[in-house]
Amino acid sequence: MNIDNTIRVFVYGTLKREGSLHVALDGCEFVEDATLEGARMYNLGFCPAIVPSAYVKTDTVEGEVWLIDGATLQKLDRIEGHPTLYQRRREIIGGEPTWVYFLNSPLTGEELERRRITSGRWPVGGGSI
Numbered sequence: 273m274n275i276d277n278t279i280r281v282f283v284y285g286t287l288k289r290e291g292s293l294h295v296a297l298d299g300c301e302f303v304e305d306a307t308l309e310g311a312r313m314y315n316l317g318f319c320p321a322i323v324p325s326a327y328v329k330t331d332t333v334e335g336e337v338w339l340i341d342g343a344t345l346q347k348l349d350r351i352e353g354h355p356t357l358y359q360r361r362r363e364i365i366g367g368e369p370t371w372v373y374f375l376n377s378p379l380t381g382e383e384l385e386r387r388r389i390t391s392g393r394w395p396v397g398g399g400s401i
Contacts, residue, residue, distance in 0.1 A: 279341065279344075279345050280340075280368055280370040281338050281371045282371065284313070284320060284336075285319045288335060288394070297344065299344075301338065303338060306334075306335060306337045307332050307334055309331075311331060311374070312331045314384060316387070322375065323375050324374060331392070334391075337365060348373070354373065355376075357375070358375055359374050359375075
């Protein structure tokens with residue numbers, strides 16, 4: 273991968289190492305384990321989703337930062353259903369602008385809160401994803 277054309281992306285669910293969709297990052301470079309501040313994680317059953325937590329910067333999500341190329345970013349957009357299911361936006365992680373996929377949530381209020389993963393870690397309880 274040409275380092276001059278790399279893009280930073282934060283993954284927090286099935287795209288992480290040991291995740292069921294990690295193969296999409298084959299050939300990409302792992303940068304670091306990282307924490308995204310100001311986001312909440314929810315369990316959709318087969319995968320997690322995150323949404324920005326308005327005004328609550330103490331909510332965090334644990335994940336990984338990877339360096340990818342433009343073709344991989346397009347592949348991840350397809351996997352994440354960007355821009356319909358998930359919306360990709362830039363956040364600062366580790367002092368660097370990094371793409372993160374946030375859920376365009378059809379869930380609201382009490383239904384969403386029942387699915388909340390307060391630890392900010394996927395999978396819940398450890399094990400493979």
